[in-house]
Amino acid sequence: YRHPRAAGPPTRPSGGQPAEVTGGDRTSAASGTSAMEGETATTAASTSTSTAITTMLPVETHLVTALESPEYALLQRSLARSSVLGLDAEWKPSYRRDDLCGGGGEAAYPSTSSLLFPTVTLLQIACRGAPDPAGGAAGDSGPRVFLLDLLSLPLPAVWELLGDVFESPHVLKLGFRFKQDLVYLSSTFASHGCNPGFNKVEPFIDITSVYHYLTNTSTGKKPPKETKSLATICKEVLGIVMSKEHQCSDWSIRPLTKEQISYAAADAYYLLEIFDVFQCNFSGQDSVEQYSSRLTRGLKDLFLTSSVCDNVLSIKYSSASDMVKSSSYALLRNTITAASTSLPLYSGTLPLDLSLSEVVTKYGERILLKESDRKPRISKRKGRRQPPVFGEYEGEFTTNNDWQGPPPWDSSIGGDECPRFLCDVMVEGLAKYLRCVGIDAAIPSSKKPEPRLLIEQAYKEKRVLLTRDAKLLKHQYLIRNQIYRVKNLIKNEQLLEVIETFQLKISEEQLMSRCTKCNGHFIQKPLTIEEAITASKGFQVIPDCLFNQDLEFWQCIDCNQLYWEGTQYQNAVQKFINVCKLND
Ligand SMILES: [Zn+2]
Numbered sequence: 367y368r369h370p371r372a373a374g375p376p377t378r379p380s381g382g383q384p385a386e387v388t389g390g391d392r393t394s395a396a397s398g399t400s401a402m403e404g405e406t407a408t409t410a411a412s413t414s415t416s417t418a419i420t421t422m423l424p425v426e427t428h429l430v431t432a433l434e435s436p437e438y439a440l441l442q443r444s445l446a447r448s449s450v451l452g453l454d455a456e457w458k459p460s461y462r463r464d465d466l467c468g469g470g471g472e473a474a475y476p477s478t479s480s481l482l483f484p485t486v487t488l489l490q491i492a493c494r495g496a497p498d499p500a501g502g503a504a505g506d507s508g509p510r511v512f513l514l515d516l517l518s519l520p521l522p523a524v525w526e527l528l529g530d531v532f533e534s535p536h537v538l539k540l541g542f543r544f545k546q547d548l549v550y551l552s553s554t555f556a557s558h559g560c561n562p563g564f565n566k567v568e569p570f571i572d573i574t575s576v577y578h579y580l581t582n583t584s585t586g587k588k589p590p591k592e593t594k595s596l597a598t599i600c601k602e603v604l605g606i607v608m609s610k611e612h613q614c615s616d617w618s619i620r621p622l623t624k625e626q627i628s629y630a631a632a633d634a635y636y637l638l639e640i641f642d643v644f645q646c647n648f649s650g651q652d653s654v655e656q657y658s659s660r661l662t663r664g665l666k667d668l669f670l671t672s673s674v675c676d677n678v679l680s681i682k683y684s685s686a687s688d689m690v691k692s693s694s695y696a697l698l699r700n701t702i703t704a705a706s707t708s709l710p711l712y713s714g715t716l717p718l719d720l721s722l723s724e725v726v727t728k729y730g731e732r733i734l735l736k737e738s739d740r741k742p743r744i745s746k747r748k749g750r751r752q753p754p755v756f757g758e759y760e761g762e763f764t765t766n767n768d769w770q771g772p773p774p775w776d777s778s779i780g781g782d783e784c785p786r787f788l789c790d791v792m793v794e795g796l797a798k799y800l801r802c803v804g805i806d807a808a809i810p811s812s813k814k815p816e817p818r819l820l821i822e823q824a825y826k827e828k829r830v831l832l833t834r835d836a837k838l839l840k841h842q843y844l845i846r847n848q849i850y851r852v853k854n855l856i857k858n859e860q861l862l863e864v865i866e867t868f869q870l871k872i873s874e875e876q877l878m879s880r881c882t883k884c885n886g887h888f889i890q891k892p893l894t895i896e897e898a899i900t901a902s903k904g905f906q907v908i909p910d911c912l913f914n915q916d917l918e919f920w921q922c923i924d925c926n927q928l929y930w931e932g933t934q935y936q937n938a939v940q941k942f943i944n945v946c947k948l949n950d
Pocket of ligand 1: 881882883884885886887922923924925926927
């Protein structure tokens with residue numbers, strides 16, 4: 367593990383302007399210090415003071431990896447002085463295909479009993495900050511983002527700290543659809559002995575609600591029904607374009623990349639900025655529109671203001687208008703900070719200031735975790751990877767309903783090239799047809815199987831589940847590329863559909879090579895009529911008319927069923943030659 371401070375990019379001591387991009391590093395570079403010496407100097411300085419990681423954000427960012435670290439001490443100090451926090455979490459799914467198939471021996475199927483919530487690996491806390499009651503350096507009062515590395519911090523200690531913060535009436539917590547994060551966070555801590563995880567977050571305001579209040583008051587329109595993404599809200603409220611590149615990156619690898627750190631910090635930090643805009647509106651100060659319209663400064667003047675300059679450096683603007691809008695917000699925020707500095711100094715142990723407590727009284731919510739929230743449910747689980755549920759429209763399907771592949775037997779993913787299917791009860795007839803053309807097609811072991819059992823069997827036996835039940839498709843995330851919804855209703859057409867979809871190679875020798883009753887194989891050598899009569903005793907009657915014909919009998923190894931090459935057989939072979947278009 368590489369310590370973030372040694373990660374190469376310029377670091378700077380805390381205490382400077384949060385957004386200052388040119389710091390002590392430039393001086394050291396100018397004085398010709400080698401990178402090695404520079405690093406040593408920084409590390410030495412950080413034994414007593416935390417150093418911030420340089421990100422593309424106008425905010426100090428600290429990665430917290432140990433209790434006995436200046437970063438953790440600074441986190442504690444900042445939490446005690448912040449009355450507003452932005453919270454966000456990143457996690458890795460509790461299991462993925464590679465987890466299941468990788469490693470040695472038999473892969474364990476993720477049965478519902480072992481279904482876990484994703485493990486939270488990183489918790490981001492953005493502190494709005496407040497003037498230092500001890501009269502510290504001016505820069506010490508600015509916002510900061512802390513990235514808590516939950517893979518290396520001892521969770522019980524963090525649990526105590528967070529529990530207090532989450533329930534403190536003096537700290538307003540902001541989040542974006544944070545309940546899901548809290549459920550995962552709670553389960554992560556509970557699985558490390560911190561039972562029962564977290565109970566509630568209060569007072570809390572969801573940034574989606576903030577966005578709705580903002581759009582309501584400024585336009586008078588009803589809020590749109592669909593929930594916008596945080597990126598969209600950021601773009602609309604702050605004029606900032608957030609990168610979505612790292613949204614799906616692996617949050618369990620260490621060290622985190624610089625881009626991951628920036629992305630993670632941004633998600634928590636912009637919650638504060640959006641809330642600032644809301645609080646301004648609420649406090650009856652100038653709305654941003656009014657403020658912007660009264661702006662007589664030119665762009666040059668805006669750029670000369672240091673904080674605005676930082677914004678310009680750190681933000682990817684999509685248009686000039688966004689640039690002006692964003693800059694106005696930065697100026698507006700400065701006026702709030704200036705106003706709050708004139709108020710009596712307060713610390714986190716004191717009640718919220720007047721404006722904030724009004725906001726909390728009016729809009730504060732509470733996230734409460736119930737017992738039912740603490741257990742993953744296969745049917746209601748809202749994973750990020752869960753595909754949409756398809757409607758039951760005959761003959762009309764979206765492309766999402768199509769086979770994506772590759773199937774589990776594909777050699778590109780280490781398969782043996784032997785297609786295997788599991789046919790749901792609704793397509794049992796198809797199973798018999800598949801067996802007729804020599805394809806391994808199992809049926810569920812129980813007559814009315816639960817979806818869980820079907821998925822478990824398909825997973826264990828590396829089969830593709832064939833079904834007509836659209837509802838089963840929502841479990842696709844459990845066994846990716848192992849469920850296919852058959853579109854045709856007629857068995858002949860279903861067979862052809864499966865052959866074409868999975869590009870099965872059917873040869874004439876394969877026809878009737880498998881027991882249609884049980885999917886088993888036949889014994890190696892055909893039986894004579896005498897052997898067949900002996901073998902059939904007690905469970906199968908061989909018609910007398912066969913006795914004088916010179917026929918070959920075949921017996922299933924598994925269920926002992928006898929087959930012979932009579933007229934029925936010949937007809938069936940011809941039928942499948944036609945269905946599978948083996949003549950063409
Ligand atoms: Zn059989």
